[in-house]
Amino acid sequence: MAERGAVKRPLWIFGYGSLVWRPDIPHDERRPAWIRGFARRFWQGSTDHRGVPEAPGRVVTLVRAEAARCWGAAYRVAADERDAVLDRLDHREQGGYERLDVSIHFEAGAPQTDGLVYVATERNRNYLGPAPLDTIARQVRKARGPSGANLEYVLRLADSLREMDASDPHVFALEALLRQEGIE
Ligand code: SIN
DSSP, X not given: OOOXXXXXXXXXXXXXXXXXXXXXXXXXXXEEEEEEEEEEEEEEEESSSSSBTTBOEXXXXXXXXXXXXXXXXXXXXXXXXXXHHHHHHHHHTTTTEEEEEEEEBOSTTSOOEEEEEEEEOTTSTTBOOOOOHHHHHHHHHHOEETTEEHHHHHHHHHHHHHHTTOOOHHHHHHHHHHHXXXXX
């Protein structure tokens, strides 16, 4: 039974990478959403999901970009699932991501809500940082890890963003380069 006076509230989680297309967490609601002041970039190395330590893959993180909007998917997690979901995501995102509190915005007219997002900053050991897009594409094409091919991560993210009518020039330019070189 909940402690008297303790208010348990649902938790909103904003996903912008694999959480867009493979949330793998119990949730009561999923909505297209955006956060302000961040841009998505394939600047984080993945040694535990989409690559291995000897050949890291590239996955997305967020970088500060003052006027930008980053679109993704927001998940509402029931109050009584909150702790279990956070444990699960902390484990899944342990390759360099930290939790950050953010305001999550929905389509026009809907009120915003507080929530959290997992971000990998340049302080983590797997951070790779910027590189020319064709270098990123070459790395993505080669990399594979316990969760599968790095290529799949890029293509599924691009497909999911398109499904929600979300634009992201960085993701779509990388996707185009990979598709242009042929998808096996
Ligand atoms: C996210 O999807 O929100 C975090 C990055 C990832 O796991 O790909």
